[in-house]
Amino acid sequence: MSDSRRVPMGVDPFKPNSARIYNYMLGGKDYYEADREYAERVLLVAPDSKALAQMSRRFLLQGVTRAAEAGIRQFIDVGAGIPISPSVHEVAREIDPSVRVISVDSDPVVHAHATALLSGSSGQTPIWADLRDPDDLIERLRSEALIDFARPVAVLIVGVLHFIMDDEGPAEIIARLRAVMAPGSLLVLTHATSDSDSNFIRQAMSATRGSSAVPALRSSTEIATYLDGFEMLDPGLAPIQDWLDDDSPTTRVEILGCVCTKS
Numbered sequence: 001m002s003d004s005r006r007v008p009m010g011v012d013p014f015k016p017n018s019a020r021i022y023n024y025m026l027g028g029k030d031y032y033e034a035d036r037e038y039a040e041r042v043l044l045v046a047p048d049s050k051a052l053a054q055m056s057r058r059f060l061l062q063g064v065t066r067a068a069e070a071g072i073r074q075f076i077d078v079g080a081g082i083p084i085s086p087s088v089h090e091v092a093r094e095i096d097p098s099v100r101v102i103s104v105d106s107d108p109v110v111h112a113h114a115t116a117l118l119s120g121s122s123g124q125t126p127i128w129a130d131l132r133d134p135d136d137l138i139e140r141l142r143s144e145a146l147i148d149f150a151r152p153v154a155v156l157i158v159g160v161l162h163f164i165m166d167d168e169g170p171a172e173i174i175a176r177l178r179a180v181m182a183p184g185s186l187l188v189l190t191h192a193t194s195d196s197d198s199n200f201i202r203q204a205m206s207a208t209r210g211s212s213a214v215p216a217l218r219s220s221t222e223i224a225t226y227l228d229g230f231e232m233l234d235p236g237l238a239p240i241q242d243w244l245d246d247d248s249p250t251t252r253v254e255i256l257g258c259v260c261t262k263s
């Protein structure tokens with residue numbers, strides 16, 4: 001995206017942005033030179049980052065397939081990031097073209113990219129909202145008739161919850177969403193864990209210090225408490241590698257994933 005004529009309104013191409021850096025890690029095309037340089041600096045100290053991002057994305061799409069195959073036709077993709085193919089929308093719509101995806105992100109830069117990239121695409125609506133205010137998010141989804149909470153919904157929270165700090169109530173946020181999810185709904189979640197290699201965590205933290213993407217790593221025991229009231233599918237809250245069906249590489253930072261149902 002080096003052609004400045006294609007820079008969406010409200011986007012500063014010279015200021016590294018965490019969602020565009022993530023897009024670079026995933027092998028996307030929606031990043032600028034400033035993002036690439038920043039990503040390469042991160043990769044020097046945390047070379048696992050690219051593999052982790054790609055495995056996390058595969059885990060997400062596996063959850064989407066599972067939800068769509070279970071008959072779910074409405075998806076809330078929270079912290080959706082900059083659209084990249086294959087997308088949640090493409091994967092779900094391949095199973096049923098009537099699927100609707102609401103892509104939620106709190107970053108105005110992501111929203112600007114998403115609006116520019118998705119204009120005219122049917123069945124996918126980007127909205128600018130913050131997971132830290134779940135009441136506002138639910139109210140918007142209801143009042144704009146984007147989601148019918150009387151029917152099962154897939155809530156995707158992948159690569160996001162560790163950006164919610166303790167005093168912002170991650171457990172309460174998940175509980176609030178669970179309360180409005182109809183029986184048969186699915187939650188697909190990942191969270192980076194503090195049960196990872198501690199040296200590596202220190203290095204990775206120092207590489208991202210000062211950016212908008214410093215995660216709160218939590219223990220698997222703590223993350224499991226957020227899922228009270230859900231039924232976990234096998235293999236449970238486990239490293240995402242355990243969910244993927246091939247020889248995925250082990251990484252020094254562990255990301256835990258789970259797919260849960262609300263009965």
Ligand SMILES: C[S@@+](CC[C@H](N)C(=O)[O-])C[C@H]1O[C@@H](n2cnc3c(N)ncnc32)[C@H](O)[C@@H]1O
Pocket residue numbers: 018019022056057060078079080081082104105106107110129130131132157158159160163
């Ligand atoms: C690592 S990316 C994950 C993108 C996508 N879920 C995926 O798995 O490919 C994290 C995204 O979460 C968004 N995000 C972070 N905090 C958020 C919040 N409180 N509410 C909504 N989105 C948030 C960021 O802007 C970013 O686009």
